[in-house]
Amino acid sequence: ASYRRIAETDSSIQAFLTLNEDGARAAAAELDKQLQDGGERGLLFGLPAGIKDNIVTEGLLTTCASQFLRNYDPIYNATVVQKLSAAQSVTIGKLNMDEFAMGGSNENSSFYPTRNPWNTDYVPGGSSGGSAASVAAGQVYFSLGSDTGGSIRQPAAYCGIVGLKPTYGLVSRFGLVAFASSLDQIGPLTKNVEDSAYVLQAIAGYDGMDSTSANVEIPDYVSALSGDVKGLRIGVPKEYLGQGIDPKVKEAVLAALQQFESLGATWDEVSLPHTEYAVATYYLLASSEASSNLARFDGVRYGVRAEDPDSLIELYRKSRSQGFGDEVKRRIMLGTYALSSGYYDAFYLKAQKVRTLIKQDFDNVFQNYDIIVGPTAPTAAFRIGEQVGDPLTMYLNDICTIPVSLAGVPAISIPCGFADGLPVGLQIIGKAFDERTVLRAAHAFE
Numbered sequence: 001a002s003y004r005r006i007a008e009t010d011s012s013i014q015a016f017l018t019l020n021e022d023g024a025r026a027a028a029a030e031l032d033k034q035l036q037d038g039g040e041r042g043l044l045f046g047l048p049a050g051i052k053d054n055i056v057t058e059g060l061l062t063t064c065a066s067q068f069l070r071n072y073d074p075i076y077n078a079t080v081v082q083k084l085s086a087a088q089s090v091t092i093g094k095l096n097m098d099e100f101a102m103g104g105s106n107e108n109s110s111f112y113p114t115r116n117p118w119n120t121d122y123v124p125g126g127s128s129g130g131s132a133a134s135v136a137a138g139q140v141y142f143s144l145g146s147d148t149g150g151s152i153r154q155p156a157a158y159c160g161i162v163g164l165k166p167t168y169g170l171v172s173r174f175g176l177v178a179f180a181s182s183l184d185q186i187g188p189l190t191k192n193v194e195d196s197a198y199v200l201q202a203i204a205g206y207d208g209m210d211s212t213s214a215n216v217e218i219p220d221y222v223s224a225l226s227g228d229v230k231g232l233r234i235g236v237p238k239e240y241l242g243q244g245i246d247p248k249v250k251e252a253v254l255a256a257l258q259q260f261e262s263l264g265a266t267w268d269e270v271s272l273p274h275t276e277y278a279v280a281t282y283y284l285l286a287s288s289e290a291s292s293n294l295a296r297f298d299g300v301r302y303g304v305r306a307e308d309p310d311s312l313i314e315l316y317r318k319s320r321s322q323g324f325g326d327e328v329k330r331r332i333m334l335g336t337y338a339l340s341s342g343y344y345d346a347f348y349l350k351a352q353k354v355r356t357l358i359k360q361d362f363d364n365v366f367q368n369y370d371i372i373v374g375p376t377a378p379t380a381a382f383r384i385g386e387q388v389g390d391p392l393t394m395y396l397n398d399i400c401t402i403p404v405s406l407a408g409v410p411a412i413s414i415p416c417g418f419a420d421g422l423p424v425g426l427q428i429i430g431k432a433f434d435e436r437t438v439l440r441a442a443h444a445f446e
C-alpha cells in the first residue's frame with residue numbers, strides 16, 4: 001500500500017530520493033515468517049517508515065541530498081536504524097532534505113525540491129521536508145528526521161503533522177551525518193502524538209557509540225498520554241508572539257491556549273529575554289561546527305572524487321567546489337571565519353557565552369512552569385522560490401525553534417489550525433528529559 005501510494009503521489013510531492021522496495025518486501029516477508037514461527041510482534045511491527053537521507057542505512061544510498069555523496073553506499077546502519085529494525089518497522093526509502101540539513105525549505109536539496117502536500121506551490125519546510133511531506137501525504141506511517149535548529153518541528157508545522165525534537169542526548173547520533181554536533185538530534189515525524197510516543201520509545205536510549213549520549217533511564221512514553229492536564233502551568237514567552245509573527249498564527253496560538261484553559265491548565269505571559277540574540281548565536285555556532293565537521297569531505301574518504309587533479313590540494317579544492325552547493329559553502333566560509341585566530345574570541349567564544357544565557361532563560365521559566373508554549377514558526381509555509389535569494393529572511397524563520405535547540409531541551413510541534421488554508425504549528429517545550437510532560441500536553445490538546 002505504501003509503494004502504491006508513493007507511485008500515485010510522489011511525482012508531484014517528490015519526497016523520496018531512494019526507494020528500498022526489494023529490501024522492504026524481503027524484510028516484510030521475514031517478519032511474516034517470524035510471526036508464523038511463533039515470534040512476538042515488535043513495538044513497531046510491520047509499520048512502513050521513511051528515513052531522512054542524512055541517517056546512514058547499510059546498502060542503501062545516503063546522499064544528504066548533496067552531489068558530494070550522490071554515490072555514497074554506507075557499510076553500516078545508524079543506531080536509530082538498528083533500533084527501528086529491532087522494533088520491526090520496515091524501511092520504505094530515503095527522504096529528501098536540504099543539503100547536509102542546511103536550510104528550512106528543502107530548496108537546498110541538490111536533486112529537486114520536495115513540495116508541500118497541502119499545496120504543491122508551497123515549500124514543505126526543512127530541512128526534514130521530505131520526512132514531513134511523506135507522512136502528510138500518507139506515503140509512510142512515520143518517518144525519522146533530524147533537528148539542529150528546527151528541522152523536525154518547522155516542516156512538521158508546515159505540513160500539518162506532529163514532529164518531536166527530543167532532549168539533546170536522548171537519541172543516539174551514531175550514524176547521523178554530522179552538521180552541528182552540539183545541536184543535532186534525531187526524532188520522529190508522525191500523524192499524531194500517540195505515534196510519536198511509540199517511535200520515541202523505540203529509538204531513545206544510551207549508546208556507547210555516541211560520546212554525548214545521555215545515560216538516563218528511559219521512561220514509558222505511551223503511558224504518559226493520560227489526557228489530563230489539570231493544574232499544568234504553561235509559560236507563554238512574549239518574544240514568541242511579538243514582532244514578525246503573522247497575526248493569523250498568533251490567533252491560532254491564542255485559541256490553543258484557550259483550549260488548554262478549558263482543559264484545566266493555566267497560562268501566564270513570561271519572558272525569554274535573550275531570544276533576540278538566538279539566531280545570530282545559532283548561525284555562528286552551527287556554522288563553526290559545520291565547517292569543522294564537513295572537513296572530512298575531501299574527495300578521498302567519502303563520496304565523489306574530482307577527476308584529473310594536478311595535486312593533492314587541487315583534489316581537495318576541486319572535489320569540494322564541485323560537490324557542495326551554495327548554502328553549504330556559505331556556512332563553511334562563515335564558520336571557518338568565526339573560528340580563525342583573531343576572530344575566535346570575538347565570535348565563537350562570545351556566541352558560546354550567549355548560548356549559556358539563552359539556556360538560563362529557559363531554566364528560569366521552568367522554575368515556575370511545567371511547559372512553554374508558542375508558535376513553531378512565525379508564518380505558515382511560503383511559496384517555493386519566494387525566499388530563495390534572501391538567506392537572512394530564511395534564517396529568521398527559525399526564531400522560535402532555535403533557542404530550544406541551543407538550550408538542548410525537548411519540544412514538539414502539533415497542528416493547531418490554519419492560516420490561509422495552510423497548517424499552523426503549536427510548539428510545546430519541556431524541561432530536559434521531560435518528554436513525558438510534553439507528550440501528555442500535546443496529546444490532551446490534540
Ligand code: GLN
Nearest residue numbers: 101103104148149150151
Ligand atoms: N533552518 C535551520 C538551518 O538552516 C535549521 C536546520 C536544521 O535544524 N537542520 O540551519
